[in-house]
Amino acid sequence: MPAPDKRAAYALEHIAYRMGKLDQKINEVIIALAALAAKG
Numbered sequence: 008m009p010a011p012d013k014r015a016a017y018a019l020e021h022i023a024y025r026m027g028k029l030d031q032k033i034n035e036v037i038i039a040l041a042a043l044a045a046k047g
Contacts, residue, residue: 009017 008014
């Protein structure tokens with residue numbers, strides 16, 4: 008098993024990756040909502 012500092016680094020990297028994916032999804036939702044608002 009990797010040293011605790013490496014495990015923490017891996018965990019932070021995973022969190023950063025997931026936050027990036029979440030940010031992309033939020034942006035997609037905002038763009039879709041803006042498109043719907045422009046039509047209405």
